[in-house]
Amino acid sequence: xxxxxxxxxxxxxxxxxxxxxxxxxxxxxxxxxxxxxxxxxxxxxxxxxxxxxxxxxxxxxxxxxxxxxxxxxxxxxxxxxxxxxxxxxxxxxxxxxxxxxxxxxxxxxxxxxxxxxxxxxxxxxxxxxxxxxxxxxxxxxxxxxxxxxxxxxxxxxxxxxxxxxxxxxxxxxxxxxxxxxxxxxxxxxxxxxxxxxxxxxxxxxxxxxxxxxxxxxxxxxxxxxxxxxxxxxxxxxxxxxxxxxxxxxxxxxxxxxxxx
Amino acid sequence: xxxxxxxxxxxxxxxxxxxxxxxxxxxxxxxxxxxxxxxxxxxxxxxxxxxxxxxxxxxxxxxxxxxxxxxxxxxxxxxxxxxxxxxxxxxxxxxxxxxxxxxxxxxxxxxxxxxxxxxxxxxxxxxxxxxxxxxxxxxxxxxxxxxxxxxxxxxxxxxxxxxxxxxxxxxxxxxxxxxxxxxxxxxxxxxxxxxxxxxxxxxxxxxxxxxxxxxxxxxxxxxxxxxxxxxxxxxxxxxxxxxxxxxxxxxxxxxxxxxxxxxxxxxxxxxxxxxxxxxxxxxxxxxxxxxxxxxxxxxxxxxxxxxxxxxxxxxxxxxxxxxxxxxx
Numbered sequence: 001x002x003x004x005x006x007x008x009x010x011x012x013x014x015x016x017x018x019x020x021x022x023x024x025x026x027x028x029x030x031x032x033x034x035x036x037x038x039x040x041x042x043x044x045x046x047x048x049x050x051x052x053x054x055x056x057x058x059x060x061x062x063x064x065x066x067x068x069x070x071x072x073x074x075x076x077x078x079x080x081x082x083x084x085x086x087x088x089x090x091x092x093x094x095x096x097x098x099x100x101x102x103x104x105x106x107x108x109x110x111x112x113x114x115x116x117x118x119x120x121x122x123x124x125x126x127x128x129x130x131x132x133x134x135x136x137x138x139x140x141x142x143x144x145x146x147x148x149x150x151x152x153x154x155x156x157x158x159x160x161x162x163x164x165x166x167x168x169x170x171x172x173x174x175x176x177x178x179x180x181x182x183x184x185x186x187x188x189x190x191x192x193x194x195x196x197x198x199x200x201x202x203x204x205x206x207x208x209x210x211x212x213x214x215x216x217x218x219x220x221x222x223x224x225x226x227x228x229x230x231x232x233x234x235x236x237x238x239x240x241x242x243x244x245x246x247x248x249x250x251x252x253x254x255x256x257x258x259x260x
Numbered sequence: 261x262x263x264x265x266x267x268x269x270x271x272x273x274x275x276x277x278x279x280x281x282x283x284x285x286x287x288x289x290x291x292x293x294x295x296x297x298x299x300x301x302x303x304x305x306x307x308x309x310x311x312x313x314x315x316x317x318x319x320x321x322x323x324x325x326x327x328x329x330x331x332x333x334x335x336x337x338x339x340x341x342x343x344x345x346x347x348x349x350x351x352x353x354x355x356x357x358x359x360x361x362x363x364x365x366x367x368x369x370x371x372x373x374x375x376x377x378x379x380x381x382x383x384x385x386x387x388x389x390x391x392x393x394x395x396x397x398x399x400x401x402x403x404x405x406x407x408x409x410x411x412x413x414x415x416x417x418x419x420x421x422x423x424x425x426x427x428x429x430x431x432x433x434x435x436x437x438x439x440x441x442x443x444x445x446x447x448x449x450x451x452x453x454x455x456x457x458x459x460x461x462x463x464x465x466x467x468x469x470x471x472x473x474x475x476x477x478x479x480x481x482x483x484x485x486x487x488x489x490x491x492x493x494x495x496x497x498x499x500x501x502x503x504x505x506x507x508x509x510x511x512x513x514x515x516x517x518x519x520x521x522x523x524x525x526x527x528x529x530x531x532x533x534x535x536x537x538x539x540x541x542x543x544x545x546x547x548x549x550x551x552x553x554x555x556x557x558x559x560x561x562x563x564x565x566x567x568x569x570x571x572x573x574x575x576x577x578x579x580x581x582x583x584x585x586x587x588x
Binding site for chain 2: 019020021022023025055056057147159215
């Protein structure tokens with residue numbers, strides 16, 4: 001549940017880098033995703049023009065009836081991110097904003113200081129902020145203080161396909177914020193990564209490149225959706241903790257004594 | 261319509277001119293009308309002119325390769341300036357994984373090592389460790405190719421009437437590109453931006469693609485030290501000039517390929533909207549009084565000959581049906 005909105009799918013899908021809008025639309029449908037992220041800075045009209053630049057592109061997406069989560073991808077400062085969020089609210093008529101404030105273009109690592117500040121400004125203005133952050137607990141705490149009711153820690157750098165880089169950190173975050181919806185956002189490569197995130201008790205997964213740039217994005221979208229369901233089901237079924245020693249699954253007592 | 265009826269092609273971009281030539285070669289009476297005052301003045305002017313079906317296959321539908329491969333011969337036959345020198349794909353040292361991935365998704369290439377790259381492109385010696393070479397690919401200069409096709413049409417008695425946009429023929433083939441949105445609601449514009457630069461220090465014999473996880477770009481030699489650097493692809497239908505960010509990305513790609521491009525002169529920065537259908541593949545469709553050829557997207561020169569053939573096949577079939585019905 002994100003800001004009071006109940007969703008049945010635990011997969012959020014990004015809309016960039018697909019071979020075509022048709023493939024994107026098919027992938028969204030195959031995945032069952034109910035929320036898609038939209039990058040505003042490049043796919044929209046020029047800054048401040050209010051022009052609906054990619055109107056045809058978005059009409060294809062809108063026709064699918066999914067909820068749009070606009071993002072501030074590519075923003076490097078609080079001011080840019082806040083301005084982009086304002087544009088997003090106007091264009092998509094939603095208080096939701098996926099907040100990205102990027103520090104470094106090589107790693108696309110979040111600038112957590114700018115992130116917290118922008119989250120505070122936007123929350124005060126009534127936005128419902130989905131911050132793209134690291135797994136750092138103190139930052140997460142500051143974001144919650146700033147008004148965020150969802151946290152989106154990275155699995156690994158955006159587009160890197162490395163999976164969950166810091167499982168311990170992600171687990172700690174889950175343990176610290178049992179009541180805040182947590183979404184692993186970015187860095188996943190294959191469905192097993194998504195299943196692993198869900199097995200940690202994460203509420204959802206946000207993907208883009210892993211699906212968009214797969215050889216068959218539609219099949220990959222479906223594979224991720226299945227893995228997310230499997231992971232969630234496994235989490236709910238209370239998995240075993242790892243042990244150091246073997247535990248035989250067949251009872252050893254009462255074994256038939258063969259030979260002499 | 262009678263079998264001798266004139267076919268009117270609307271639009272003198274790459275789609276219109278290739279279609280007109282294909283129809284004329286099949287013995288049909290054709291004329292071209294163009295609302296502007298020159299051939300190829302729309303987004304054809306900003307095209308890269310790469311005839312690279314195998315490279316394109318790495319990131320697009322199989323149809324692009326299938327339809328594109330025969331186009332190389334089509335251009336070689338009809339535009340003598342067409343060059344079949346292959347194309348080269350390189351990646352910066354830390355992104356060489358992108359090369360492997362690119363190779364996995366396509367065919368008809370050879371791996372080249374440093375020496376192999378230097379043998380093909382001496383100016384790139386020592387700059388990249390590995391490359392993919394696609395020996396059967398070609399390229400052309402769109403700004404020379406379309407006037408040459410217009411000239412070939414003129415020789416065949418096919419007129420191009422400029423400043424005219426209302427077709428009056430019996431059979432109309434609409435090749436207007438994005439302007440045909442009034443007839444096709446699923447046509448959209450995808451912004452593309454390019455740069456033309458001139459360098460006396462670097463010379464290349466073939467198009468070179470630079471793979472990069474975020475901004476894959478290419479450089480096409482146009483002769484006389486001129487290079488075309490392309491192209492962004494942005495889901496945005498706002499017209500207007502090249503953004504600073506795109507210009508930085510394009511020029512950076514040139515600089516990454518060879519630092520001497522840092523001293524190159526910027527001749528032109530251009531932006532336009534490519535016409536595309538939702539599947540990003542071109543199509544020949546039936547309209548009210550003829551055919552519509554559109555949606556060439558990023559593959560104008562690569563796929564126009566295939567679309568021209570499809571359109572000409574349909575026109576011929578319709579004429580044959582009509583003759584049969586008349587004689588029945």
